Structure formats: C-alpha cells, structure tokens
Amino acid sequence: MAVNTYEKEHFAKLRKLAPECTVLLKKNGAFPLPAAGPVALYGSGARRTVKGGTGSGDVNSRFFATAEWGLEKAGFTITSKNWLDGYDAVREEAHKQFIADIKRKAKESHQMAILVGMGAVMPEPAYELPIDAAGDTAVYVLARNSGEGNDRRPEAGDIRLTETEIRDILTCSREYERFMLVLNVGGVVDLSPVAEVENILILSQLGAVTGRVLADILLGKSVPSGKLAATWSAWEDYAAVGEFGDPDDTRYREGIYVGYRYFDSVGKKPMFPFGYGVTYTDFELGDAYVSIEGTEVTVSVPVKNAGGYQGKEVVQVYVSVPWGKLDQPYQALAGFAKTGLLEPGECETVNVRFAMESLAGYDTETARYILEAGDYVVRVGTSSRDTVACAVVGLDETVTVRQLSNVGGKPDFEDWKPERPVGEPACVVVSETTEPNMPVTEEIDGSAVGGDSGSEYGGMSGLPVLCLDAAAFSSLTWPKPYEASEEARRKAASLTDEQLISLCMGSFGEGLQGIAGVIGSASASVAGAAGETTDKVDGVPNLIMADGPAGLRLAKHYVRDKKGAHAIGNAMPAGMEEFMGSALKAVMKLMSRPPRGEVQDQYCTAIPIGTALAQSWNLELCEACGDLVGEEMERFGIDLWLAPAFNIQRSPLCGRNFEYCSEDPLISGLVGAAVTKGVQKHPGKGTTVKHFCCNNQETNRYVSNSQVSERALREIYLRGFEICISESSPAALMTSYNLLNGTHTSERGDLMKTVLRGEWGYGGLIMTDWVVSLMGAKGRYRMAKPAPTLTAGNDLFMPGSGGDYRQALAALKGKDKEFRLTREEAEYCAAHVIDAAWRMKK
Numbered sequence: 146m147a148v149n150t151y152e153k154e155h156f157a158k159l160r161k162l163a164p165e166c167t168v169l170l171k172k173n174g175a176f177p178l179p180a181a182g183p184v185a186l187y188g189s190g191a192r193r194t195v196k197g198g199t200g201s202g203d204v205n206s207r208f209f210a211t212a213e214w215g216l217e218k219a220g221f222t223i224t225s226k227n228w229l230d231g232y233d234a235v236r237e238e239a240h241k242q243f244i245a246d247i248k249r250k251a252k253e254s255h256q257m258a259i260l261v262g263m264g265a266v267m268p269e270p271a272y273e274l275p276i277d278a279a280g281d282t283a284v285y286v287l288a289r290n291s292g293e294g295n296d297r298r299p300e301a302g303d304i305r306l307t308e309t310e311i312r313d314i315l316t317c318s319r320e321y322e323r324f325m326l327v328l329n330v331g332g333v334v335d336l337s338p339v340a341e342v343e344n345i346l347i348l349s350q351l352g353a354v355t356g357r358v359l360a361d362i363l364l365g366k367s368v369p370s371g372k373l374a375a376t377w378s379a380w381e382d383y384a385a386v387g388e389f390g391d392p393d394d395t396r397y398r399e400g401i402y403v404g405y406r407y408f409d410s411v412g413k414k415p416m417f418p419f420g421y422g423v424t425y426t427d428f429e430l431g432d433a434y435v436s437i438e439g440t441e442v443t444v445s446v447p448v449k450n451a452g453g454y455q456g457k458e459v460v461q462v463y464v465s466v467p468w469g470k471l472d473q474p475y476q477a478l479a480g481f482a483k484t485g486l487l488e489p490g491e492c493e494t495v496n497v498r499f500a501m502e503s504l505a506g507y508d509t510e511t512a513r514y515i516l517e518a519g520d521y522v523v524r525v526g527t528s529s530r531d532t533v534a535c536a537v538v539g540l541d542e543t544v545t546v547r548q549l550s551n552v553g554g555k556p557d558f559e560d561w562k563p564e565r566p567v568g569e570p571a572c573v574v575v576s577e578t579t580e581p582n583m584p585v586t587e588e589i590d591g592s593a594v595g596g597d598s599g600s601e602y603g604g605m606s607g608l609p610v611l612c613l614d615a616a617a618f619s620s621l622t623w624p625k626p627y628e629a630s631e632e633a634r635r636k637a638a639s640l641t642d643e644q645l646i647s648l649c650m651g652s653f654g655e656g657l658q659g660i661a662g663v664i665g666s667a668s669a670s671v672a673g674a675a676g677e678t679t680d681k682v683d684g685v686p687n688l689i690m691a692d693g694p695a696g697l698r699l700a701k702h703y704v705r706d707k708k709g710a711h712a713i714g715n716a717m718p719a720g721m722e723e724f725m726g727s728a729l730k731a732v733m734k735l736m737s738r739p740p741r742g743e744v745q746d747q748y749c750t751a752i753p754i755g756t757a758l759a760q761s762w763n764l765e766l767c768e769a770c771g772d773l774v775g776e777e778m779e780r781f782g783i784d785l786w787l788a789p790a791f792n793i794q795r796s797p798l799c800g801r802n803f804e805y806c807s808e809d810p811l812i813s814g815l816v817g818a819a820v821t822k823g824v825q826k827h828p829g830k831g832t833t834v835k836h837f838c839c840n841n842q843e844t845n846r847y848v849s850n851s852q853v854s855e856r857a858l859r860e861i862y863l864r865g866f867e868i869c870i871s872e873s874s875p876a877a878l879m880t881s882y883n884l885l886n887g888t889h890t891s892e893r894g895d896l897m898k899t900v901l902r903g904e905w906g907y908g909g910l911i912m913t914d915w916v917v918s919l920m921g922a923k924g925r926y927r928m929a930k931p932a933p934t935l936t937a938g939n940d941l942f943m944p945g946s947g948g949d950y951r952q953a954l955a956a957l958k959g960k961d962k963e964f965r966l967t968r969e970e971a972e973y974c975a976a977h978v979i980d981a982a983w984r985m986k987k
C-alpha cells in the first residue's frame with residue numbers, strides 16, 4: 146500500500162521538531178561530522194532501535210527509522226555489518242531464554258504469563274563480538290526499553306551498563322578518532338563506568354523519526370538543544386530516603402524532596418543535573434533584569450550565541466523560598482524560556498515570568514497555601530547546578546495564599562527533611578559552573594548575611610531587592626466549583642437506573658469481547674481503540690477513546706461490517722503475544738478472525754515519548770506534536786486521546802517514566818497543557834490527562850498503596866495536574882490504578898469532588914484507568930470497584946464488564962451486600978458524561 150500524504154507530512158514535521166528533544170551531555174568538538182562517510186555502528190539500539198516503550202503507549206506506525214536505516218539513508222556506509230549480524234544472533238537466543246523464564250516464573254507463582262511479562266525488561270546478554278570495523282568514526286547506540294506492568298531494576302542491562310557494554314563502549318572511545326555514545330533510552334542509565342567518553346548524546350526515543358534524527362544531528366543538519374528534565378546520576382547517588390516498589394505499601398518518605406530538590410538540598414553532586422544539556426555551539430548569558438508587577442515577576446535575560454554553530458538555549462529561573470514554619474528545598478524551578486534558533490554571534494533577550502503565589506507551600510496544620518515572610522532568592526541559569534542569584538523578592542509578612550481543606554488521607558510516617566535550612570551558616574550553595582564534573586558545593590560564611598538592603602542575601606552579592614507588599618495578594622481569584630449543566634442534570638434525572646449505569650460504564654462486551662478490555666482494545670467503532678462510552682442512551686452520543694501518549698494507538702488494518710470495525714490480527718502491543726498461553730491464544734485467534742470486506746488501513750505517527758517532549762523545554766514544539774495527533778484523531782474518528790501522561794518521575798526505576806515528562810511538576814504540567822492545547826485546537830477532540838495521581842511505580846500496579854503526605858501530594862504530585870487543567874482545560878482526566886493512603890484514587894471523593902470539581906473547577910470527564918477484574922489483585926488491597934468509584938464522583942468506570950454493570954446496578958437498587966450507590970450519586974456522574982458527550986459531539 147502506498148504511503149499516504151499525511152504520513153509523509155507528519156514524518157517530515159517530526160524530523161524538524163524532534164532534534165530539540167535530544168540532549169547532548171558531552172562534546173569534544175569532533176561532531177558534527179563534515180560529511181557522511183564510513184561509520185562503524187555498534188550497540189543494542191543500532192539495528193534494534195527503540196521508538197518508544199512497550200505497552201498501551203506503543204503506537205502502530207507503518208514503519209520507523211532505526212539508527213542503521215537512518216544513517217544509511219543519509220549516505221553513511223556502515224562498516225560494522227558483521228557486528229550487527231552477530232548481535233542479532235546473540236539477541237535472538239537471549240530472547241528465547243527470557244520468554245521461557247517469564248513463563249516459568251508465571252507458572253511457579255500461579256499467575257498469567259502476560260501479567261508477569263508485561264513491561265518486563267529483557268536484560269542485555271553478555272557476548273564477545275569484535276569491535277574492529279573500519280574507519281575513524283564510530284557510533285555506539287545503547288538502547289533500553291521498559292513499559293507498563295513492570296518496573297526497571299538497578300541492575301546491569303537495565304539502569305546499569307553490562308560488562309560487555311562497558312568494555313565495548315570504552316574500546317570504541319579509545320580506538321576511534323571520533324566517537325559518539327548515543328543513548329536510545331526512555332530514562333536514566335548509570336553512565337559512571339563510561340565517564341571518560343567525550344561525546345554523549347541522549348537521542349531518547351523519538352518515535353517514527355528516531356534514526357533519521359540521529360543522522361541529521363551527526364551531520365549538523367539539525368542541532369540538539371534539549372535539556373534534562375530529570376537528574377541523571379550514578380545509581381548510588383539517588384536518595385534512599387523513600388521506599389520504592391513494595392507490592393502493598395510504598396512510603397514516599399522523601400516528601401517534597403524529589404529529584405533535584407533532594408540533590409540540591411543535601412549538596413550531592415549528580416553526574417548530569419536537572420536542566421543540563423550542551424549543544425554544538427556555546428552560549429553566554431548576560432545580566433538578568435528582574436521586575437515585579439502585582440505578584441508577577443519577570444526575569445529578562447540576554448542570551449548570546451558565542452560559538453560557531455546555530456543553536457537554541459534554555460534560560461531557567463529557580464527560586465529559593467525562605468525556610469520558616471515549612472522546610473524548603475534549596476531551590477525550585479519557577480519558570481523557563483527557550484530562545485529561537487540563534488546564528489553565531491546573534492543575541493536574544495528572553496523573558497521568564499512566574500507568579501509569586503506559585504511558590505506557596507502547603508501548610509497541612511492549617512490547610513493553607515502560604516508564602517512565608519522573608520527573602521525569595523531568584524536564580525538564573527542553564528541547569529539546576531549552574532544558577533546565579535540575581536535578585537531578591539522580599540516579603541514582609543506571611544501571606545495566606547489560599548485556604549483549603551485537607552484531602553488525601555494520612556501516611557503512617559512523617560516526611561524526611563534536610564537537617565539545615567537554606568540561608569543559615571553552612572548551608573549549601575550551588576556554585577556557578579557549566580562543567581558537570583566539577584565540585585559544586587561551597588559553604589556560605591554566616592557573616593555574609595545582612596547588607597544595605599536589609600536582605601539576608603543583600604550582603605552576599607549586592608543583589609537588587611524587590612519589596613512585595615502582602616496586600617498584592619488580596620486580589621487573587623480562584624476557579625468556581627464546577628457543576629454539570631442544568632440540561633445534563635435534567636437528562637440524567639429522566640433516565641432509568643439501567644440507563645444511568647450504562648452511561649457510567651464503558652461500552653463493554655460480554656464473553657470474548659470482554660476479554661478485549663484486557664488488552665486495551667474495547668471499542669467496536671474504531672479498530673484497536675482502547676474503549677468507548679455507550680451508544681445505547683438516546684440523545685447521548687458515544688465517545689471513542691484511543692491510547693497514547695507517543696501518538697495514537699490504533700490497529701493498522703481493519704475491516705468494517707454491520708457490527709463495527711474489526712482489527713486484522715490482534716491489536717495487542719508488540720511482544721505481548723509471546724506471553725500468551727495456548728487458551729488465550731485460541732481466544733485471540735477467534736476474536737481476530739477478520740470478516741470479509743475491504744481491508745482499510747489506519748497508520749498513525751509515533752511521536753517522541755513524553756520524556757523526550759519534556760526534554761525539549763519547548764512548549765510550542767509540544768503543542769505542535771499535540772496538533773499532529775489531533776489531526777490523526779480527526780482522520781480516524783477518535784474523540785478522546787488517553788494522553789498525555791505526566792506522573793512525576795519520582796524514581797528512575799518506574800517502568801513508565803518514559804511516558805511521563807519529568808521529576809519536576811512545573812515542567813510536567815506545562816508540557817501536558819501544551820500537548821492538550823495542540824490536540825484541542827481540533828474541534829470536538831480532547832485529551833485525557835493521566836494517571837491522577839501518585840502512580841509512580843508499576844509493581845503490583847492495580848493495588849499498590851502510595852503513602853504520601855498531604856504536603857508532598859499537593860506540591861509535587863497534584864501540582865502538574867493543577868497547572869495543566871488551569872492552562873488548558875483538558876476534556877478528560879484518568880484516575881490511576883493505585884491507592885493513595887489506603888483508598889483507591891479512583892474511589893477518593895476528596896480527590897474528585899473537593900479538589901478537581903471544587904478547588905480547581907474542573908469541568909471535564911473523569912474516568913478510571915482500565916480496571917479489568919480478570920487481571921485480579923494480589924496482596925493486601927482489593928481492586929477498585931464500580932459502585933464506590935461512582936459514589937466518589939468518578940464519572941466513568943472503564944472499560945467495564947457485565948459483572949461490573951450488575952454490581953453497580955445492584956448497589957443502586959440497594960441489593961448489593963457491600964456497597965450502596967444513591968440515585969443522586971449516579972445522576973451526578975451521568976450528568977458529567979452527558980455534558981462531555983454533548984460538548985464534544987453536538
């Protein structure tokens with residue numbers, strides 16, 4: 146079948162955008178190359194390049210550019226074909242072994258192999274293949290893959306490099322005149338054993354264009370201009386303060402000290418800090434000018450391209466909030482801005498804006514967001530370890546920014562906090578350096594405080610002080626609580642009990658069709674779409690949903706008949722079929738038997754993974770990717786995209802980090818908002834932001850309990866969602882599988898009614914993640930159930946099943962032994978489903 150014009154256009158568009166998502170970690174001037182020529186290509190990702198992780202986010206593109214293909218297409222001659230063929234053979238063998246191991250483990254633990262294998266990372270095998278291909282240029286592409294259902298491991302072949310990889314990378318680095326280590330990864334790998342390598346590029350996983358972009362960057366046709374959106378360090382450096390990966394209870398003991406907030410506050414030097422990245426050229430930042438109007442601070446920074454190539458720089462503004470009643474991290478990102486493409490010698494002044502109230506901390510004792518009296522130090526830099534204090538905003542009295550009520554329950558511990566507050570003697574200051582391997586902490590002399598301005602920091606460097614009066618906060622306004630429209634409420638009130646429950650549940654099939662839900666393919670209208678709402682209630686159109694976030698996930702080929710669209714083959718994420726037992730395979734075969742008819746195609750474009758989008762630090766780029774997906778939604782009749790996903794990358798071990806954006810809530814929320822704006826430019830198309838909230842691990846994901854303090858919940862884990870909702874009004878939101886302090890997030894009325902509808906005035910559709918009872922739960926907690934989900938104000942239980950329907954109906958009719966659901970509660974949820982359908986489809 147000929148390639149469609151839209152596919153070519155989307156490929157070309159991404160090829161231009163995606164280089165900005167790559168991060169150059171180290172350079173010695175050997176790249177870019179003057180021209181394409183012979184290149185020795187090695188590594189697990191050279192031929193088996195990863196375009197995005199595994200699972201529901203795996204997009205069915207027609208094809209994607211591997212590193213090998215991309216380099217050849219760009220005119221390179223690969224001199225290491227023998228190595229690549231040899232690696233293929235090793236890998237095939239290791240893969241067979243891996244599948245057999247999973248099946249054995251599943252049998253031993255009496256689980257379905259698909260559950261044990263989903264998202265499991267195949268460790269890299271050991272091998273001896275000669276690194277001796279001709280030429281003076283070598284590229285080693287190291288790949289890592291992960292996905293939903295399993296977490297990563299701090300072991301060789303996953304977070305750590307294997308002995309084989311270390312040996313081969315170091316050989317390349319020593320033997321070839323020009324050598325680039327390329328990381329085709331979705332998250333952190335511990336690079337400490339290969340620290341001597343002088344050119345390192347995080348290519349990331351860029352979807353369809355991955356290998357093409359690599360060639361463009363090597364040749365300088367495109368320049369990398371991304372920055373890390375997570376701290377990269379040796380595995381041992383990550384905080385061991387909080388727990389990770391317990392199947393029952395995981396305690397987020399580190400509180401708000403996540404990622405760089407931890408590293409900076411304890412003075413630990415990471416290998417590559419948050420916000421870090423170089424490019425082929427060099428930049429100089431001029432003096433920042435800081436002004437304040439009302440409560441909005443503007444930081445204007447001149448940026449000069451002082452090197453010999455084109456490039457873009459990201460100016461980052463961090464603020465150190467005074468430690469008072471609340472402890473505070475050394476600094477937190479308050480805003481950022483990226484320059485345009487600057488020619489050598491060209492200058493641009495960028496403006497970074499942030500509202501002082503966005504710096505407020507949550508005081509659980511009084512249930513208030515507060516800004517405490519004191520000095521707020523504004524810092525400017527190009528990474529979290531390269532910040533220079535440039536002004537102080539002085540607040541003379543403590544301000545209550547917002548009075549709320551406590552939500553989220555309580556953990557069984559107190560949050561960890563650093564021993565000493567910032568600003569006191571012997572606290573840690575990050576020195577000005579652009580070199581990641583230099584020492585970065587120094588002690589402030591206690592006598593340095595004081596100065597003309599009366600500011601604590603004034604004497605330190607004569608910083609300008611901007612005084613902010615508490616009265617400036619008196620005119621702040623907050624969203625009004627959301628209520629469904631009167632028409633929708635009237636419609637809901639007119640429905641029978643059965644209709645109400647149908648509306649609040651996905652359009653499920655019984656028997657074989659029901660099993661489709663297991664694989665996130667429960668829509669009859671569009672083949673391979675993840676699900677849809679019912680079409681059985683007159684006057685309420687159904688909403689069709691397809692997965693993401695790295696593009697639109699649909700079946701590539703389908704046939705349509707009277708009953709709907711049928712995928713040819715099954716629409717399972719690649720690789721999962723291998724784990725199916727013979728019974729499940731037979732079922733899948735039956736289900737995927739195509740009816741007669743014209744075969745049609747539905748090729749979608751795989752876009753860069755969430756982490757790569759965040760690494761661009763370019764919100765326009767993120768919006769453009771959303772726009773591209775929105776176009777494909779129009780083309781294939783999808784109403785809601787189950788993306789973007791932006792849970793916090795709390796630990797490098799989370800198996801789904803690649804789908805998520807960052808360890809920082811500000812950048813996560815802004816990327817989510819930009820992608821949403823791009824999608825929602827298309828009338829009637831909407832995003833479903835996920836997974837709300839505290840879904841930061843995959844181990845035992847349906848029933849694991851995240852224990853989190855309310856302060857960390859609000860400041861770190863809810864904040865990205867709050868930003869995204871206030872900036873872009875996503876059409877829908879998906880709750881997470883996990884529990885929060887003992888109750889499923891999907892069953893927490895305080896999250897739905899108090900926070901989302903109340904505090905944030907959220908008017909979109911709220912749905913659950915795909916709870917499939919067949920999956921079963923192991924351990925201390927039960928799976929989420931439909932009746933308590935609806936009682937909590939979670940409008941839509943997805944994808945639903947006959948059993949779920951009957952249980953909710955029985956609860957509504959007062960006949961369920963365990964749960965009660967009132968008419969009022971069911972109507973409340975149904976009215977939101979009706980509103981969403983009318984808004985999107987009428």
Ligand code: BGC
Nearest residue numbers: 201293665675692787914915
């Ligand atoms: C995933 C969601 C996804 C859903 C539908 C779930 O297993 O956690 O992210 O959107 O399936 O496929």
